[in-house]
Amino acid sequence: MRPAIFGETATGFYTPGFLLKNLTVGNFYCFSTWIKIQGANSALIRASLKIENRTYNCIGTVLAKNGCWSFLKGGFVLDSPSNLALLLFQNSDDKDIDITIDSSSLQPFTDQEWRFNQQFMINTQRKRAVTIHVSDQQGNRLQGAAITINQVSKDFPFGSAIAHTILGNLPYQNWFVERFNAAVFEN
Template sequence: MGKVKVIPAWVQISEGKPPVTAVFKTDSGFGHAGAVIAESGCWSMLKGGLTVNISGLAELYFEVNVKNKAVEIWVDSVSLQPFTEKEWRGHQDESIEKTRKRKVRIHAIDAQGNSLAVTTISITLTKANFPIGNTISYRILNNVPYQNWFTSRFSVTIFENEMKWYYTEQAPGKENYSVPDAMLAFAQENGISVRGHNIFWNNPKYQPRWVKSLSPDQLRAAAEKRITSIVSRYAGKIIGWDVVNENLHFSFHESMLGANASADFFRRAHQLVPGTTMFMNEYNMIEYSNNKMAGPENYLYFGDFLILLAVVTPICLRGRKCPSGKVSDVLSHGTHIATV
């Protein structure tokens, strides 16, 4: 098992606002260690890390992909430090103490209400108070062991595919919500909150087959019908919406409807259910530091862009509770666990 190293550095660029990536070169090839959107005129903190599986010399590069080859990168206060499992556990324990625990005062009394000076109390945790979740599929509807396993562990869920456009409207104008309706009823019966996933998916591969042949005007009309139908149907029944899935990696709707397509969808969803939180949803945000498209900086930047254009608050990054409605207040691992 390799040793984990962290690499903090301050980065500035002479012009523009591109991502700057830290890359290590070794005898076995190149390894990405982190990235940050750098700016001219101010310093940006790059916080990266990597797992070292070999020994020997290595070279550290900071790279940027811009047309102007004369652009300069300035780097200061670079360090490479070990990050042990003990330190990781320390961060974990600190977070648990801060967000998952609180002091409880217990007062033991008898049947007449008199305080008991000496007694033994046994406490059993039946369900976690803080929200934690996972996805479910239609298979849960007729699978009792699956139901028991899920309901004993999770308090929040999303549906894997059953709310997606290609599932609910396989032919134009022929909507079928019977499966997600049944899954929602199951969740409600068991006190499990549901976040809607998703209204649109920006990956061209996962559009309904009939959508791919539409003209821009036809797509605009179909998209309006889709968002109005599903958001109105589940209004007041779910806690939030993944409005446009993976719109940092893909841009199907922008290619057809213009650069502000995602912002328009967020705005429309907010109009339909003003009190419902709208989520951005991405993957590989932190797990792969060489993924420049969906790095944390791009996520935050695009979230602020959506708030500016869509005039929607709150918008949250998927994965964390959003207390203030500002995207810059939260940061999410790009996993597909529906933790809210």
């Protein structure tokens, strides 16, 4: 992908981005790019997607530090077709800084490809092979023993976006904590 420059600000800064053509409804799109900033010690850089009738304001973010390359990865799924779309990278607080992008990619996946890759990652990254030996009190192996295993904790973050209404709502908090160990607030 070749970057383009969109929208000069009053102070002479530009918004880097990409012009995307003929995006397909229902496909999963994953993108990545390296970001470097100048003009601030650090900044939260936000990727947004503008299509003909809609704007997706935050489809990926990275906290970039001045003069260092930071990796931004994100994704989106369209619910309506798009002949032209703009993938833009901007400072989330709208202050003018110089943003440089490099080594960018955009990869479409069908639902079937996405689910296959998802299952592959679960099987190779999250599941582990175990060997269980059942023995009696003297240490002799018991053949054909029936056992039950329950997962009691997770080694990886598993979460969801939550609304601000969770604050002060104890039943919702308890329900959430039973199921997740990570959270982010919705817009």
